[in-house]
Amino acid sequence: MMKTLALIQLTFRESFAKKTFIAFFAISTMLCFLFIFALNLDIVDGVKSSVSLFGKETGKLIELQKILLALEGAVAVALFTGGLFMSLFATSNLIPSLTQPGNIDLLISKPLSRTQILTGRFLGAVSIVAFNVFYLVIFSWLIFSLKTGLWNWGFLLSGVMIVLAFAVLYSLMTFLGVMIRSSAFSLMVTYLIIFFSPMLLQRDKIYALLSNKIYGYIVDSLYYFLPKTAELGNITQQLVRGVPITSWMPLWSSLLFGIFMLGITSFIFSRKNF
Amino acid sequence: MLAIETTELTKYYAKGRIKALDHFSLRVEPGKIFSLLGPNGAGKTTLIKLLLGIVYPTGGSAKILNQPISDHHTHEQIGYLAENHRFPEFLNARQVLYYYGKIAGVQTVTLKQRIPDLLKLVKLGDWAETKIRKFSKGMLQRLGIAQALINNPRLLFLDEPTDGIDPVGRREVRDLLLSLRDQGKTIFLNSHLLSEVERVSDEIAILKDGKLLRQGRVQDFISVKDQYQVKLSANEKHFREICQRLAIRLQEQNGAYLVSVNDRKHLNQLIDEMRSHQILIHAIIPRKISLEDYFIEVVEDREEGQ
Ligand SMILES: Nc1ncnc2c1ncn2[C@@H]1O[C@H](COP(=O)(O)OP(=O)(O)O)[C@@H](O)[C@H]1O
Numbered sequence: 001m002m003k004t005l006a007l008i009q010l011t012f013r014e015s016f017a018k019k020t021f022i023a024f025f026a027i028s029t030m031l032c033f034l035f036i037f038a039l040n041l042d043i044v045d046g047v048k049s050s051v052s053l054f055g056k057e058t059g060k061l062i063e064l065q066k067i068l069l070a071l072e073g074a075v076a077v078a079l080f081t082g083g084l085f086m087s088l089f090a091t092s093n094l095i096p097s098l099t100q101p102g103n104i105d106l107l108i109s110k111p112l113s114r115t116q117i118l119t120g121r122f123l124g125a126v127s128i129v130a131f132n133v134f135y136l137v138i139f140s141w142l143i144f145s146l147k148t149g150l151w152n153w154g155f156l157l158s159g160v161m162i163v164l165a166f167a168v169l170y171s172l173m174t175f176l177g178v179m180i181r182s183s184a185f186s187l188m189v190t191y192l193i194i195f196f197s198p199m200l201l202q203r204d205k206i207y208a209l210l211s212n213k214i215y216g217y218i219v220d221s222l223y224y225f226l227p228k229t230a231e232l233g234n235i236t237q238q239l240v241r242g243v244p245i246t247s248w249m250p251l252w253s254s255l256l257f258g259i260f261m262l263g264i265t266s267f268i269f270s271r272k273n274f
Numbered sequence: 275m276l277a278i279e280t281t282e283l284t285k286y287y288a289k290g291r292i293k294a295l296d297h298f299s300l301r302v303e304p305g306k307i308f309s310l311l312g313p314n315g316a317g318k319t320t321l322i323k324l325l326l327g328i329v330y331p332t333g334g335s336a337k338i339l340n341q342p343i344s345d346h347h348t349h350e351q352i353g354y355l356a357e358n359h360r361f362p363e364f365l366n367a368r369q370v371l372y373y374y375g376k377i378a379g380v381q382t383v384t385l386k387q388r389i390p391d392l393l394k395l396v397k398l399g400d401w402a403e404t405k406i407r408k409f410s411k412g413m414l415q416r417l418g419i420a421q422a423l424i425n426n427p428r429l430l431f432l433d434e435p436t437d438g439i440d441p442v443g444r445r446e447v448r449d450l451l452l453s454l455r456d457q458g459k460t461i462f463l464n465s466h467l468l469s470e471v472e473r474v475s476d477e478i479a480i481l482k483d484g485k486l487l488r489q490g491r492v493q494d495f496i497s498v499k500d501q502y503q504v505k506l507s508a509n510e511k512h513f514r515e516i517c518q519r520l521a522i523r524l525q526e527q528n529g530a531y532l533v534s535v536n537d538r539k540h541l542n543q544l545i546d547e548m549r550s551h552q553i554l555i556h557a558i559i560p561r562k563i564s565l566e567d568y569f570i571e572v573v574e575d576r577e578e579g580q
């Protein structure tokens with residue numbers, strides 16, 4: 001346990017040393033602040049002043065709540081999409097750098113199994129992303145809540161969802177990193193999957209274009225197998241807005257994909273010659 | 275208990291086209307300094323990587339500290355200096371020892387005490403807080419040695435430990451190895467050259483093209499059987515006559531004589547004759563050749579034989 005913790009710490013240090021994370025941290029903070037302040041001042045404050053003007057008129061309060069939820073939902077989706085892209089980018093080199101000759105030899109010579117080494121690295125990447133994402137989510141949530149006086153705890157769930165989605169996609173990055181050892185390639189494939197996720201979701205619209213039923217099955221299987229980032233984004237928004245979730249399938253099937261990828265990668269990693 | 279034991283250990287690369295290690299059997303006693311010598315590409319690094327589970331064998335088996343090599347728990351008692359090790363550049367010397375010590379399972383309290391001592395031991399005491407990207411090759415190598423000692427291992431693997439280290443530094447490494455051996459540690463080192471460090475080995479093995487050529491104690495390698503250096507006070511012409519009579523081959527070498535006898539009795543016959551002719555003997559010394567010459571001889575012999 002202590003050994004894995006040391007691996008996680010080392011991964012943290014590497015991320016910060018690589019500057020990509022510092023940049024990610026700074027840029028995302030700046031963007032979100034700009035975004036948050038611009039929206040806050042115009043809409044929320046305006047509604048709030050009218051609320052206090054009419055005393056305890058509940059109709060207005062409900063209206064404010066609606067606007068806040070819509071706003072937070074929109075911000076959550078923006079954080080989800082932007083956060084995922086940036087987190088993947090910032091952590092893309094962690095697996096190829098782990099398997100560098102001279103580094104991996106030394107780690108294997110330590111009293112750790114190969115699975116522990118890989119898990120330590122994976123958890124290191126996930127925890128640094130979690131650290132960054134929660135910093136953003138909690139910060140913006142505090143600003144919204146303090147400005148409106150309405151504390152929507154559901155907004156915090158967006159942080160959980162972003163980290164889970166990241167973990168799922170990072171399991172794929174880990175697989176590709178171990179197989180190909182190229183951060184650019186891993187990143188490209190993972191971005192492609194995010195990009196195609198909404199299309200696979202709308203696959204019933206392309207059935208008509210497919211010449212053979214077989215292709216339909218293939219598209220279907222792809223949909224069920226691959227991480228469903230588009231729907232995870234929707235679930236995030238619904239959680240934030242307090243809308244009941246109709247289906248958790250996209251979440252658990254994506255998590256299954258992640259576990260499956262990690263299992264396969266660990267199997268391959270444990271048999272590799274370095 | 276043996277420190278290292280391999281049985282027909284084999285590693286092929288490129289689907290058998292490269293025989294990095296070929297049915298290699300070796301036994302290393304504990305508490306010794308053991309050197310594996312051989313030219314580049316002989317398979318020395320491959321052997322260490324197999325023993326540490328970094329690559330997997332094509333055939334055969336091996337044990338370290340009496341445990342099969344597949345068991346990573348044994349690694350708590352080993353230290354390793356990799357051939358071209360690469361520590362994360364963003365760390366300073368102290369952090370390298372701290373993190374790799376932690377990963378090796380050493381308690382923080384122990385590390386706090388041990389790190390300054392180790393840095394002093396490898397003469398990096400003043401560089402503890404310097405980022406290692408500013409280190410020279412020699413400094414990195416010394417840090418690598420300190421890293422290998424961070425868990426106070428019983429068995430130490432050093433792959434080309436004198437790489438990048440200057441002659442003075444080599445002497446220090448040699449003294450360090452001797453003191454570690456005196457603490458009861460087993461040291462296994464790889465080298466493609468013979469420096470002072472290899473010379474302090476208790477035992478050496480010579481590897482070439484994945485095959486073990488020789489193994490033995492250093493003394494056995496370097497003393498040449500039945501050849502003696504004879505030192506006399508003056509250029510004695512009687513001496514030549516005696517040698518001729520006894521059918522002893524004689525060479526002159528730097529003002530001394532080199533005699534080749536059949537056996538010990540033959541040598542004593544020579545001495546008797548010399549004394550009876552009143553020849554004053556200064557010294558009779560068993561002939562030794564340098565390990566370096568021997569090493570080159572063995573390795574080249576093999577090349578011609580192919
Ligand atoms: N990963 C690998 N793939 C293919 N060939 C390799 C690999 N590693 C080592 N070799 C080959 O195995 C042989 C032994 O290499 P090595 O053990 O590094 O030798 P040494 O350490 O004695 O210089 C060399 O011919 C080398 O090219």
Ligand SMILES: [Mg+2]
Pocket residue numbers: 315318319320357433464
């Ligand atoms: Mg080597």
